[in-house]
Amino acid sequence: MVMGKEEKSGTRQIEGLERVFRNNAELAKMLVGYIGKFYNRLKNDFGTFKIMDFCGTHEWTITHYGLRSLMPEGLELVAGPGCPVCVTPSHYIQSALKLGFEGVVVYTYGDVFRLPSLKRVNGAGSLAEAKALGADVRIVTGIADAIADARSHGKDAVFLGIGFETVASGYAQALIRGLLPDNLKLMSLVKLTPPAMLATVEILAKERSAVKGIIAPGHVSTITGAKAWKPVADRLGIPVVVTGFEPIDVLIAIAEALKQLVRNEAKVSIEYTRAVSWEGDLKAQEMIAEAFRVVEDAWRGIGFLPESGLRISESYSSCDAFREYGIPEIAPEYCQEDLPKGCKCAEIVIGKEKPTNCPLFMKKCRPSSPVGPCMVSLEGTCAIWARFGADGLADRIAEDLDLR
Amino acid sequence: MCWGVPAVVKEIEGEFAEIDYGDGVPRRVIVGIAEERLKKGDLVIVHAGVVITKLSYEDASKTAEMLRDIAATAGEASELLEHYKRILRLSKDLEAEG
Numbered sequence: 001m002v003m004g005k006e007e008k009s010g011t012r013q014i015e016g017l018e019r020v021f022r023n024n025a026e027l028a029k030m031l032v033g034y035i036g037k038f039y040n041r042l043k044n045d046f047g048t049f050k051i052m053d054f055c056g057t058h059e060w061t062i063t064h065y066g067l068r069s070l071m072p073e074g075l076e077l078v079a080g081p082g083c084p085v086c087v088t089p090s091h092y093i094q095s096a097l098k099l100g101f102e103g104v105v106v107y108t109y110g111d112v113f114r115l116p117s118l119k120r121v122n123g124a125g126s127l128a129e130a131k132a133l134g135a136d137v138r139i140v141t142g143i144a145d146a147i148a149d150a151r152s153h154g155k156d157a158v159f160l161g162i163g164f165e166t167v168a169s170g171y172a173q174a175l176i177r178g179l180l181p182d183n184l185k186l187m188s189l190v191k192l193t194p195p196a197m198l199a200t201v202e203i204l205a206k207e208r209s210a211v212k213g214i215i216a217p218g219h220v221s222t223i224t225g226a227k228a229w230k231p232v233a234d235r236l237g238i239p240v241v242v243t244g245f246e247p248i249d250v251l252i253a254i255a256e257a258l259k260q261l262v263r264n265e266a267k268v269s270i271e272y273t274r275a276v277s278w279e280g281d282l283k284a285q286e287m288i289a290e291a292f293r294v295v296e297d298a299w300r301g302i303g304f305l306p307e308s309g310l311r312i313s314e315s316y317s318s319c320d321a322f323r324e325y326g327i328p329e330i331a332p333e334y335c336q337e338d339l340p341k342g343c344k345c346a347e348i349v350i351g352k353e354k355p356t357n358c359p360l361f362m363k364k365c366r367p368s369s370p371v372g373p374c375m376v377s378l379e380g381t382c383a384i385w386a387r388f389g390a391d392g393l394a395d396r397i398a399e400d401l402d403l404r
Numbered sequence: 405m406c407w408g409v410p411a412v413v414k415e416i417e418g419e420f421a422e423i424d425y426g427d428g429v430p431r432r433v434i435v436g437i438a439e440e441r442l443k444k445g446d447l448v449i450v451h452a453g454v455v456i457t458k459l460s461y462e463d464a465s466k467t468a469e470m471l472r473d474i475a476a477t478a479g480e481a482s483e484l485l486e487h488y489k490r491i492l493r494l495s496k497d498l499e500a501e502g
Contacts, residue, residue, distance in 0.1 A: 057408075109452060140453070141431070141452070141453050142433055142434060142452055142453010142454060143434055143453060143454075144420055144432045144433050144434045144453055145432065145453065148432065163452055166408075166436075166451045166452070166454065166456050167436075167451065167452050167453075167454050168436075169436030169437065169454060169456065170433075170434040170435070170436040170452075170453065170454030170455075170456075172436075173419050173434055173435060173436055174419070174434060177418070177419050179419060179434075218408075219408045219449065219451055219456060219457075222449070222456050222457035223436070223456060223457075246467075274459065274460075274463035274464075274466065274467065275449065275457050275459065275463070281436075281437050281438075281456075281457065283437060283438035284436055284437050284438075284456075287436075
């Protein structure tokens with residue numbers, strides 16, 4: 001029998017789990033033991049609860065290495081809005097499609113290229129389709145490529161700046177140093193993660209299973225510093241742990257969050273000391289503050305969040321695609337209808353639902369033909385689940401390795 | 405979008421850096437941190453075409469050591485180890501060149 005893609009990924013998951021934990025079994029066993037012990041002390045007070053990650057790479061590690069299978073029953077690991085492509089409203093993709101058909105060269109990252117728009121523009125439902133229909137859409141790996149290419153042809157061009165704080169410092173550098181040629185404008189759709197973290201946890205507080213601990217994004221924290229999460233820990237009274245991307249890092253973060261809960265603490269702690277400090281990169285923070293203004297921004301599937309987005313500041317408005325092309329911002333009522341019918345990305349992006357509970361998951365919506373935004377980006381929760389599966393096989397191997 | 409890939413700085417040209425992910429292909433990226441912090445041979449994390457942080461040689465070596473520990477057989481984990489080995493070696497070579 002020829003193995004299907006999903007079965008292959010299941011096998012890979014087992015191999016990964018075995019490789020990592022068999023060779024590091026003592027440490028893994030110790031951590032899983034702590035997690036179980038702490039959870040037992042907490043379950044009478046908390047019942048079922050969630051630990052939430054906010055980064056596609058953490059979700060990848062959790063899913064790829066089957067870490068969910070190592071958790072005690074009642075402790076759920078869920079993904080929060082850690083994928084900027086997933087939370088960018090369709091309106092802005094449609095605006096880019098329109099520019100593309102008006103003859104403006106559109107520069108985009110590869111995952112945004114495939115992102116389906118809710119409404120078709122000139123027959124195109126994504127930038128990929130627009131390219132096929134004659135629009136000049138070019139995939140780049142970063143703004144440096146767009147700058148070099150736009151300089152070479154001199155035509156009107158726009159760079160779709162989608163990302164979190166991590167890309168903002170690079171864009172700020174380009175704006176402040178005047179690196180963008182006159183013909184290239186930046187459409188800043190940068191989003192800020194702390195407001196989304198606050199909003200998501202508050203929405204889920206009303207659910208049966210609330211978020212009691214957070215695994216904070218490691219690379220965002222290199223720029224913002226761990227201090228960015230202090231308001232989250234203070235306001236919500238839950239531990240926030242900044243951690244790295246190895247499976248052991250993630251297990252340590254979960255154990256640390258539970259330890260704090262047992263001690264009735266709610267602190268920000270850094271496990272990822274090899275890249276993250278408390279203050280973060282002060283120069284990068286300064287550049288971001290100078291080049292951008294903070295705005296209330298719309299998150300696809302979530303709605304408007306105060307102080308959660310970056311648009312170019314007045315001083316650099318000559319580089320702003322919104323101003324140059326008169327791109328309208330979206331009206332609040334727009335957010336009600338921002339996803340395709342049947343798609344559960346709105347619930348999945350905040351960790352309220354699992355991809356496997358979506359009626360479209362792996363039926364109509366697959367990595368090769370995505371319907372919802374969470375299936376498009378490599379970092380989208382659905383795309384990660386589709387590639388690495390959560391099919392119960394990891395449970396069996398964990399039992400076999402005596403990790404549970 | 406917090407996918408970050410370790411790389412080595414080959415050249416610094418103002419706000420741009422030429423980096424190598426260990427595959428020998430030079431790529432131009434923008435520096436999102438204070439560029440005076442960077443020099444040829446430095447190890448960095450690159451995210452979506454932006455240098456977002458510097459890694460110390462010791463820390464990157466520690467990660468490689470950890471990967472070596474867990475990667476007994478060939479596969480993805482050891483691919484990652486190979487990646488680390490290549491950039492660590494390249495970093496040393498570039499530093500020796502000066």
